[in-house]
Amino acid sequence: MTAWHQVFEAYLTLRQAMGFKVCGPRSLLRRFVDFLEQQGATYITHELALTWATEPRTVQPAEWSRRLSAIRGFARYRSATDPRTQIPPAGLLPYRPQRAAPYFYSDAEIAQLLQATAQLSSATGLRAQTYVAAFGLLAVTGMRVGELVGLDDKEVDLTLDQLTIRCGKFGKSRLLPLHPSTGEALRHYVAERDRCYPIPQSPSFLVSEQGGRLTQWSVRRTFVALSRQIGLRGPAASHGPRLHDFRHRFAVGVLLRWYRDGVDVECHLPELSTYLGHVKASDTYWYLSATPELLQLALERLEQGQPQRVRP
Incomplete structure (x- = not known):
């Protein structure tokens, strides 16, 4: 093993020991380490980091920023044993991803979608x-599509009407309480599922016609087809309302209800962040700026002064 690869492996071992995921950085940094060896480099410089991060030129700026970010962590680690190391500054290749404009489903649109799904x-x-259970769960819990298809039967407790999301997007687990009506609908689904498959073919809670786990691709494909059928998308439209917009609708719905009920939103926002599986409260605050009605309510609250805080 070469000297650079020894440093690389030691860095990954340290990150794993600290609880970080290394799948993405491993692939990127292995290529960067190969590049350093090809260049005959004995230490990391800004020039080497930039040259590798921006090749090939056809790569989008978002990927440049991601590659340089991986190098930055590696360089910071290396600088502890080699003071010649140059750590790329955080603003060297800045990139701010643009969020897709969210779509706010009406109650009528969701009802129409579920009616078409039932057919x-x-x-x-x-x-x-x-699929009625799948789209219904997305609408009433705000969970991610990946969390939905990854949900196992043992993680759904229909005695207590709650489900557990294990290892969500950022490796975090969380408990989601369900409304009694949701629990009743899921019990009906389980009865139908078990009638078709008395002997489970998969540990998954939601299963396909063949008894296996749903895939994100199949869920999205079915959603797009139904969206076109009911007019949410044009017959050949490649863009339109997304499954992720169910999550947006859920979060906005909670925030609107809090504002209208006089709840201290700032006090209770961490609860919504936890429910949604956000790592930072700022990710939840985004819904305020992305929704004109919410932003207006927030401004009115500021003008009127904060109400007394209420306890959960």
Whole structure:
């Protein structure tokens, strides 16, 4: 093993020991270390970091920033044993991702979508039942699509009407209480699922017509087809309302209700952040600026002065 690869492996071992995921950085940094060896470099410089991060030129600026960010952490580690190391400044290749404009589904649109979903044809009828449960869960919990398809049967407690998201987007687990009506709908789904598959073919809570786990691709494909069918998208439109917009609708709905009920939103925002699985409260604050009605309510609250804080 070469000297650079020894440093690289030691860095990854340290990150793993500290609880960080290393799958993404491992692939990027291995290529960077190969580049350093090809260049005959004995230490990391700004020039070497920039040259590698911006090659090939066809790569988008977002990828440049991601590559340089991986180098930055590695260089910071290396500087502890080699003071010649130059750590790329944080603003060297700045990039601010642009969020897609969210779509706020109306109650009527969700009802129309679920009605169309209930008409999906299949040999056993399970396909329609599964997708009604899937889209319904997305709408009433704000969970991510990846969390939905990754949900195992053992993580859904329909006695207590709650489900557990294990290892969500950022490796965080959380408990989601469900409304009694949601629990009742899911119990109906489980009865139909178990009727079709008395012997489970998969540990998954939501299963396909064949009894296996749903994939994100199949869920998105089904959603797009139904969206076109009910007019949410044009017949050939590649863009339109997304599954992720269910999450937006859920978060905005909670915040609107809090403002209208006089709840101290700042006090309770961490609760919503936890429910949504956000790492930072700032990710939840984004919904305020992205929704004109919420922003207006927030401004009115500031002008009127904060109400007394209420306890959960």
